[in-house]
Amino acid sequence: MRTLSSKWNTFSPDYCPHSPRAGHHHETSALLLEKEYAFEMACSNIRYGEGVTCEVGKDFKNLHSKNICVMTDKRLIDTLGVHMALQSLEDEKLNYKMFTDIKVEPSDESFKKAIDFAKEGNFDAFLAIGGGSAMDTCKAANLYSSNPSADFLDYVNAPIGKGLPIMHTVKPLIAIPTTAGTGSETTGTAIFGFDKLQAKTGISNRSLRPLLGLIDPLNMKTLPERVAAWSGLDVLCHALESYTALPYNERTPRPASPELRPAYQGSNPISDIWTEACLKICNNYLVRAVFNAEDMEARSSMLLASSYAGIGFGNSGVHLCHGMSYPIAGLVKDYQAEDYPTDNPIIPHGLSVSITAPAVFKFTASACPERHLKSAALLGVDILGKQKADAGLILSDRLCTILHDLNVPNGLKALGYTEDDIPSLVKGTLPQHRVTKLSPVMQSNEELAESLTEIFRASMTIY
Template structure:
């Protein structure tokens, strides 16, 4: 079990200047995106750094859903600055971009594909130290609500038209700051998609292949994957967060002024990050990568961006009814328990019904929160399924964590079943 140090509480943003001082940094790279650059959370961070006489340069050109091209731009900025610490002000896109910039600045002779997950990249182990990275997690307006204090950075690999990433405990932030005062800046639709990501983090990590069934054993602990499979500690975090999602997600989406609901979803995303950051995710995420990467005509509602985008949380949750129907036979008790937490009556249920029951409660939740009616509503048709499958096949880092192995034909059927939800 590994996770970053995390500090939660109203107003903790004010402490970031002292945190940077405490790690001995003299010159800091601050990264954010264009939307957050205009909002108070960034100003609060910069004011704290200034107040504590910390010198910094600002990179505010992080791309929503980073690509290999946008990451290389951030790496070039970081290499020019000779920074001795990093502060990421945002959500997953910003924090992942900052992780990658820190990594490749600390390894200046590396080729970009050296640390990218195999089989897409070379998947080399990271056996050197990085600079301190403080993640000021502020529910990035254009990114999923996920406390990315994990050892994973995800991006769109443009040649493949699908997501991949870099996974190593070495890239985890040193400290994550979680300030619930920032939650009111999240628009309704972004809040919903963000919460769906947290929901799937819980469900996938809780139903992932158990850690002691993964083989072969790594020849050296250095090669042990960040995503290990479901395990007793991650289970605690994932199950607890699922209760939070069940109680507070709808409230958080429907009323942006509900500080209790939004604060607890903010904290819950942190709990989920600890759970899935060690257990991992599986098919919903693996299938989401080509859905996002191939975004054709869909313009995400509530997002202030100028490119086609299927938001990450939406691309993940849209396949969830089909996925959990498919995986339920391998661990039906866990699927039934998840369904019960989300509100299903399972008193008369039998093990064979686990997948259907969980799928039904998920469909109802998605309907209640206004989710588009499946992949067809996101601009896809059955003609796109072969390419969606091709984009999923290289995602072995997560697909191999599914409790049920899948063939290309299985994946095709899952995409087909996800064309319509209701």
């Protein structure tokens, strides 16, 4: 092996500035208490354009796939996107089987049904068509069918699951989004409701991300108004939370090895580029896209914004809005969202995320007022002469205007909650370490519980 005599011998770990042996003798356990010093950028390949759905058959043929698992929501079977995708597979004479028992806002039980289907099918590739529910379900099916001996909780985020690193190879997965919302076509995250806890959690690892996302504006034409609203607000919160998350070099613990570095790493210079661009698009097109299905400029732009946000938050992470949304959705009483299935009460993800946003960003502004002011500016606010001390109120007011314009219900009370429910909502949020620990306001568990209580209380009504 080549060696260098200089003290700058980069081939020797003894001279790595972050090694336990670099001029000092920290034990590995001490190293893990130190702050992070690096971030890693990873996302799926994406292809954008009207009609790219029709190319998916050729993509699988080029991958030499022989047996494809297609996962989609049964309510989408008659849509243009599913028809184009299946026709493309048939044109290339590819074998496939369909799983359509996708639950909107998936649960651990609905994930397990999809996993069982994938294990029985012995598939060599996966295709997800739909919103975040279909894509996340397909990611989980791919993950566990690729390692059939794994226990379900092995890869679920700690402390709810074991949070084990994914060391095996998953099969190729191509994702075709039919909503402008989750950005799941670009991320290594799969979210589900854990019935036992009545709260959401997830699996987060770079290995889960699709090989390719096909971003086709034609699939936006049939998106119902309320689905466009809630998914669009998810895009907005992804970008805001990513941009204001704890900086990557303030995060602890530092991983002992690169493969242990989490997908959600904290705000960083590359994610910032994507989230800033996303916020500009949301300011220009979100409301237009919701209320005019024929406005293809707006709907196409929001589809791109969804992927922009996915690339951003998929590497930086989200924080309190998402952490608090999980028990809001999981503890739903009898709220029934328009344009969604009526078999069970449901608070759609984007609604559960955005309902606390005005109060959340009023709270977090003190930690990074410049970023909160910049966010307000990207959302169309004139911040010339505005004071840092007012950053939270300025951004909160702008968010309230957006929520009002999109006919968002007036706070948690409108979703069926009362102040008596706050302790349960706080309890459901506290285990969400994957996201709550990315809040820019660093607090102990006891301090966080007090802050969450106040944020939930402030979110009972928002107008």
